[in-house]
Amino acid sequence: xxxxxxxxxxxxxxxxxxxxxxxxxxxxxxxxxxxxxxxxxxxxxxxxxxxxxxxxxxxxxxxxxxxxxxxxxxxxxxxxxxxxxxxxxxxxxxxxxxxxxxxxxxxxxxxxxxxxxxxxxxxxxxxxxxxxxxxxxxxxxxxxxxxxxxxxxxxxxxxxxxxxxxxxxxxxxxxxxxxxxxxxxxxxxxxxxxxxxxxxxxxxxxxxxxxxxxxxxxxxxxxxxxxxxxxxxxxxxxxxxxxxxxxxxxxxxxxxxxxxxxxxxxxxxxxxxxxxxxxxxxxxxxxxxxxxxxxxxxxxxxxxxxxxxxxxxxxxxxxxxxxxxxxxxxxxxxxxxxxxxxxxxxxxxxxxxxxxxxxxxxxxxxxxxxxxxxxxxxxxxxxxxxxxxxxxxxxxxxxxxx
Amino acid sequence: xxxxxxxxxxxxxxxxxxxxxxxxxxxxxxxxxxxxxxxxxxxxxxxxxxxxxxxxxxxxxxxxxxxxxxxxxxxxxxxxxxxxxxxxxxxxxxxxxxxxxxxxxxxxxxxxxxxxxxxxxxxxxxxxxxxxxxxxxxxxxxxxxxxxxxxxxxxxxxxxxxxxxxxxxxxxxxxxxxxxxxxxxxxxxxxxxxxxxxxxxxxxxxxxxxxxxxxxxxxxxxxxxxxxxxxxxxxxxxxxxxxxxxxxxxxxxxxxxxxxxxxxxxxxxxxxxxxxxxxxxxxxxxxxxxxxxxxxxxxxxxxxxxxxxxxxxxxxxxxxxxxxxxxxxxxxxxxxxxxxxxxxxxxxxxxxxxxxxxxxxxxxxxxxxxxxxxxxxxxxxxxxxxxxxxxxxxxxxxxxxx
Numbered sequence: 001x002x003x004x005x006x007x008x009x010x011x012x013x014x015x016x017x018x019x020x021x022x023x024x025x026x027x028x029x030x031x032x033x034x035x036x037x038x039x040x041x042x043x044x045x046x047x048x049x050x051x052x053x054x055x056x057x058x059x060x061x062x063x064x065x066x067x068x069x070x071x072x073x074x075x076x077x078x079x080x081x082x083x084x085x086x087x088x089x090x091x092x093x094x095x096x097x098x099x100x101x102x103x104x105x106x107x108x109x110x111x112x113x114x115x116x117x118x119x120x121x122x123x124x125x126x127x128x129x130x131x132x133x134x135x136x137x138x139x140x141x142x143x144x145x146x147x148x149x150x151x152x153x154x155x156x157x158x159x160x161x162x163x164x165x166x167x168x169x170x171x172x173x174x175x176x177x178x179x180x181x182x183x184x185x186x187x188x189x190x191x192x193x194x195x196x197x198x199x200x201x202x203x204x205x206x207x208x209x210x211x212x213x214x215x216x217x218x219x220x221x222x223x224x225x226x227x228x229x230x231x232x233x234x235x236x237x238x239x240x241x242x243x244x245x246x247x248x249x250x251x252x253x254x255x256x257x258x259x260x261x262x263x264x265x266x267x268x269x270x271x272x273x274x275x276x277x278x279x280x281x282x283x284x285x286x287x288x289x290x291x292x293x294x295x296x297x298x299x300x301x302x303x304x305x306x307x308x309x310x311x312x313x314x315x316x317x318x319x320x321x322x323x324x325x326x327x328x329x330x331x332x333x334x335x336x337x338x339x340x341x342x343x344x345x346x347x348x349x350x351x352x353x354x355x356x357x358x359x360x361x362x363x364x365x366x367x368x369x370x371x372x373x374x375x376x377x378x379x380x381x382x383x384x385x386x387x388x389x390x391x392x393x394x395x396x397x398x399x400x401x402x
Numbered sequence: 403x404x405x406x407x408x409x410x411x412x413x414x415x416x417x418x419x420x421x422x423x424x425x426x427x428x429x430x431x432x433x434x435x436x437x438x439x440x441x442x443x444x445x446x447x448x449x450x451x452x453x454x455x456x457x458x459x460x461x462x463x464x465x466x467x468x469x470x471x472x473x474x475x476x477x478x479x480x481x482x483x484x485x486x487x488x489x490x491x492x493x494x495x496x497x498x499x500x501x502x503x504x505x506x507x508x509x510x511x512x513x514x515x516x517x518x519x520x521x522x523x524x525x526x527x528x529x530x531x532x533x534x535x536x537x538x539x540x541x542x543x544x545x546x547x548x549x550x551x552x553x554x555x556x557x558x559x560x561x562x563x564x565x566x567x568x569x570x571x572x573x574x575x576x577x578x579x580x581x582x583x584x585x586x587x588x589x590x591x592x593x594x595x596x597x598x599x600x601x602x603x604x605x606x607x608x609x610x611x612x613x614x615x616x617x618x619x620x621x622x623x624x625x626x627x628x629x630x631x632x633x634x635x636x637x638x639x640x641x642x643x644x645x646x647x648x649x650x651x652x653x654x655x656x657x658x659x660x661x662x663x664x665x666x667x668x669x670x671x672x673x674x675x676x677x678x679x680x681x682x683x684x685x686x687x688x689x690x691x692x693x694x695x696x697x698x699x700x701x702x703x704x705x706x707x708x709x710x711x712x713x714x715x716x717x718x719x720x721x722x723x724x725x726x727x728x729x730x731x732x733x734x735x736x737x738x739x740x741x742x743x744x745x746x747x748x749x750x751x752x753x754x755x756x757x758x759x760x761x762x763x764x765x766x767x768x769x770x771x772x773x774x775x776x777x778x779x780x781x782x783x784x785x786x787x788x789x790x791x792x793x794x795x796x797x798x799x800x801x802x803x804x
Contacts, residue, residue, distance in 0.1 A: 055730030055738045055754075087726050089755035120498065122723025123756045232727050307709065311798050321524020324489050325634050328457030336457045336489065352457075353491035354525045393795035396713050 005260040010165030011147035014178030014244040015201035017041045021146035024151030027120075027127055029080035035131060036153035037138040038077040038197055039107060044239035045206045046074040046115070047213040049221075051234035057086035058096040059116040060233060066100070069112035072206040073237055077197050078103050079117035080131060081156050081182070086232040087123040095126040102135040117195050117235050119156055119182060137369030151180040154195055156317030157398060158182050162271040166260045170253050175202045175244045177257075177264050183224075183272025194221060196236045196268055200259055201243035208249060212258050213238045220265035224273045224387045236265075273387045278394030281313045282370045282387070287332075295332035297384040299375065302330030310391035318362035320348040323375065333379060340376040344368070413549035414569030415697070416580030417603035419443045419645040423548035424555030427536030429529055430484035430521075437533060438555035439540040440479040440599055441509060446641035447608045448517070451623075453636035459488035460498040461518040462635060471514035474608040476641055480505050480597050481519035482533060483558050483584070488634040489525040497528040504537040519597050519637050521558055521584065523623045532667040553582040556597055559800060562583050564673040568662045572655050577646045579659075579666050585674025586625075590717040596623060598638045598670055602658055603645035610651060614660050615640045622667035626675045626789045638667075677791045680796030683715045684772045684789070688716040689734075692784030697734035699786040701777065704732030712793035720764035722750040725777065735781060742778040746770070 013020050019041055025035035048067055050060050066074075078099050085092050100114040107114075118126070151161035165178035179198035204212070217236055237273055238261075249257050274282050290296035303309055306326040312319040320341045327334050336352040344365035347355045365371045415422050420442055427437040450469055452462050470475075480501050487494050502516040509516075520528070554564035567580035581600035606614070619638055640663075651659050676684050687705055692698035705711055708728040714721040722743045729736050738754040746767035749757045767773045 051726065053688070054736045055726045084723070087723055087751065087754055089739070092755075122721075122726060232730060254613065307793070307797075314798060319524075321486070321489055324457045325455065325523060328455040329635060334456045337491070349489065349525065351491070352489055353494075354489070381639070388799040391709070391798060393798045396716060396793060396795045396798060 004256050005166045005168035005263065008165050008167050009308045010178050011151060011163035012038055012178050012180045012197055012199050013144040013147040014165035015176040015199045015241065017201060017241045018148040018199045018239070019142040019144055019146060021138045021142040022149030022151070023138055025080070026130040027080055033137060033149060033153035034080055034082045036079045036150040037103065037135065037136040037142055038150060038199070039142050040075055040199070040239055040241050042241050042243070043073045043075055043113065044241040045179050045204065045209050046072050047206070047210040047238045048234045049214060049217045051232060053232050055087065055232045056117055057084050057233040058088055058092035059085055059118045060235060062093065062096045062100065063115045063235065066112040066115060070110065073113055074114040074115055075107055075109040076103050077115045077117065077237055079154050079195060079197070080126070081119050081154050083118060083120040083124055083126050084122045084233050085118040085242055088125055088355070090125070092126055095128045098128055101136065102132045103139070106136070106139050115237055117233070119154065119195055119233050122232060127386050132254045147180065154180065154182040156182060157277055158275050160275055162268055162275070164264050164267040166264055168256060168258070168260050170246065173244050173246050175257070176200060177260050179264050179268055181268040181272060183275060194234050194272060196221065196265070198238040198264065200238065200240045202240050202249055203242040203244060203246055204240050204249045204257065208254060209238060209240050212261050215258060216261045216265040219262060222271040223385065224269045228348045234310055270387055273389050276389045277398045278392040279389040280369065280392055281390040283313060283373055283389060284385060284387055285373045285375070286383065286385040287375045287377065289377045290384070291333045291380040292382040293384065294382070296382035298330045299334070299377065300333035300384045302326045302377070304386050304388035307391060308387070313366060313390035316347055316363055316367035318343050318359065318366045323373070324349070324352070327355060327368060327375060332377070334377060335379065338378040340378070342374045344371045345374070406658050407568045407570035407665065410567050410569050412580050413553060413565035414440055414580050414582045414599055414601050415546045415549040416567035417601045417643065417645065419603060419639070419643045420601045421539045421544040421546055421548060422552040423544040424551030424553070425536055425540055427482070428532040429482055434547070435551060435555035436482055437536040437539065437540060438481045438552040439505065439544055440552060440601070441544050442601070442641055442643050444645070445477055445515065446645050447476045447588040447606065448474050448642040449608070449612040449640045451619045451638045453618060453634060455634050457489065457634045458489060459486050459520055459635040460494035461487055461520045462637060464495065464498045464502065465517045465637065468514040468517060472512065475515055476517055477509055477511040477515040478505050479517045479519065479539060479639055481556050481597060481599070482528070483521050483556050485520060485522040485526055485528050485779055486524045486635050487520040487528050488786055490527055493527055497530045500530055501533060502539065504534045505541070508538070508541050517639055519635070521597055521635050522555065524634060549582065554584065556584040559679055560586060560677050562677055564670055564677065566666050566669040568666055570658060570662050572648065572658070575646050575648050577659070578602060579662050581666050581670055583670040583674060585677060587699055596636050596674060598623065598667070600638070600640040600666065602640070602642045604642050604651055605644040605646060605663045606642050606651045606659065610656060611640060611642050614663050617660060618663045618667040621664060625787060626671045632768060658749050675791050678791045679800045680794040681791040682771065682794055683792040685715060685791060686774045686787060687777070687790055688774070688785070689777045689779065690785050690786045691779045691781055692786070693735045693782040694784040695786065696784070698784035700732045701729045701734035701736070701779065702786045702788045704728045705777070706788050706790035709793060712791070715768060715792035716794045718765055718769035720750055720761065720768045721747050725775070726754070729777060734779070737781065740780040744776045744778070746773045747776070774796040
């Protein structure tokens with residue numbers, strides 16, 4: 001199944017019938033790109049997942065309403081960076097809606113078919129006049145080639161745009177899935193300040209599309225952690241316009257779609273971690289042999305959210321004691337005399353105590369920019385992999401104020 | 403009630419009948435003091451609270467057994483820094499017991515009347531020969547004046563010893579409570595890498611002593627957070643030798659003892675936060691009007707453990723949006739359009755949106771070394787105060803490896 005698709009150089013406009021554009025509309029004081037637009041030529045079926053935070057931005061609340069009102073059909077996504085439009089009260093709701101209306105009026109669709117996303121600082125009102133002017137310009141420039149600018153325009157403290165695309169064949173028909181994403185700060189397993197916009201030309205029912213997206217998000221965007229904070233704006237949108245033709249995906253074809261979608265989501269998620277604020281290490285943490293899946297996830301989350309573990313990675317210190325500590329205070333059942341811990345396959349601890357492997361040898365793993373950490377609890381069959389990074393002085397510097 | 407005791411210059415030997423000593427036994431490679439001993443001339447009633455981590459150090463497990471075996475009687479506490487004796491397996495258990503036995507043999511008491519504590523790096527075996535030699539020396543030097551050395555000898559990355567003592571009168575009798583503590587890294591609400599040793603000459607039953615200690619710990623050591631990690635070694639011990647004379651405390655006298663004990667614990671806890679690794683800001687966070695106490699605590703913990711909130715404090719940035727975000731993803735019920743947030747009494751947000759107070763004015767509060775943060779949820783009567791600090795580049799530097 002793993003090779004049942006091909007990775008291609010492309011982005012959110014890889015699937016036929018999608019166009020995009022990005023520009024600097026003047027929201028960011030830096031003058032960088034801050035407004036993106038993705039348009040589907042035909043009405044597309046849409047699936048979405050939103051932040052689990054109780055404090056939700058105005059666009060997140062609006063999109064949730066729109067998803068209901070439209071019956072899961074969308075024509076466009078308009079997104080800005082530099083301002084989260086969160087904790088902005090009534091005026092924030094008016095602004096979010098104005099963004100949708102500005103697009104809908106010009107592409108002639110109901111407003112609820114335009115989804116809105118914002119990312120950036122919380123609690124500041126949007127410069128809506130600049131945004132409306134920007135939208136007008138973007139609508140004139142949307143093209144298949146504009147995806148890269150759109151990927152740039154949703155960046156906040158990201159240092160590079162994040163784009164992935166794949167192609168696979170169903171009989172004689174080529175199906176594409178492409179996407180862009182932004183991450184960087186506030187990145188946490190349960191939907192972080194992250195936006196991801198995905199498109200596909202597959203023909204697929206709304207129910208299957210939502211199920212496929214939820215499954216893909218669970219094993220990708222919900223399995224990464226930079227700093228343990230869950231934002232108010234997280235959104236993943238997947239638009240399927242059916243341009244590939246054929247009958248709706250089912251059975252084996254649907255399974256292949258899922259595999260390809262999982263790949264796209266996981267690649268984008270990994271790019272987020274790699275581009276996390278101040279990150280110098282990419283760490284794949286797997287908990288094996290937990291009592292159950294829930295315990296495996298709880299133990300893995302505890303490790304990837306431990307400030308002490310993450311700072312030890314920063315220094316290239318294979319401090320497995322901090323890992324024992326982190327799993328010990330997690331909700332997962334742990335018997336310390338059963339725990340094995342390995343960095344890049346080299347066991348630092350077995351049955352809860354240090355192995356004879358030299359500190360020097362262990363350090364070699366943790367000093368690499370990418371390594372694995374495997375934790376075996378030997379209590380059952382629960383397993384969970386998460387993708388994380390180190391916590392550096394640079395992270396603090398980047399986040400300590402304006 | 404608040405002024406029903408006097409703060410006096412003193413320490414863990416303020417109560418009559420207690421002696422202490424500290425020395426450099428060679429556990430720390432730096433050559434600093436690393437072994438402490440506190441001896442009660444008479445058998446003392448003892449109360450204790452231990453880490454909630456499932457991974458527990460050898461001395462924590464031993465002390466829990468000893469507390470049962472001795473029926474809650476103790477003659478001495480022996481503690482080392484520089485090595486946690488955690489995740490050290492069978493050899494760790496042998497070492498912890500050897501420390502107790504070395505003391506017990508010389509002061510002629512059952513081994514279970516000697517409580518053992520260790521703090522420092524996890525997963526490394528203790529240099530037990532050096533420690534046994536050290537104990538022999540310490541037993542010759544214990545004195546009322548030795549408390550300060552004991553306070554120094556339990557320090558790890560602490561920059562200063564932490565000592566508090568109070569006196570209050572019950573009729574004509576003077577009663578004392580004194581204590582020493584260490585904190586610094588891995589400091590988290592639910593018992594962190596913290597040790598606190600408290601003594602009193604009050605006459606008090608074991609049940610009352612334990613109840614008083616548990617209540618005091620709940621509102622002090624369990625209400626602080628430096629980095630959100632809960633250690634394997636946390637221990638608070640309170641010894642009461644009855645040297646003040648009189649009948650066992652009850653009624654109003656017991657209430658006054660509780661107030662004084664609360665004060666001692668809270669002072670030591672605050673000292674830990676102030677001396678947290680790399681800390682430049684001390685922040686008192688209070689959540690008001692939560693649905694219930696549990697919600698208030700959950701919201702407060704979420705704020706004091708948010709890496710993003712703590713880094714904003716570091717930079718003196720009154721970023722109330724990050725606070726909204728942190729309470730939003732806590733388990734506490736939050737309605738964002740009801741939330742008020744104030745720094746040093748100045749409201750940054752009301753009903754979930756920014757007030758008209760200038761950023762400059764808010765910055766003045768957050769730039770101070772000590773300030774308050776009050777969060778009003780307006781949902782009920784739950785209230786919780788926690789004591790926290792900023793997260794700085796220095797913290798990362800201190801923790802990123804050897």
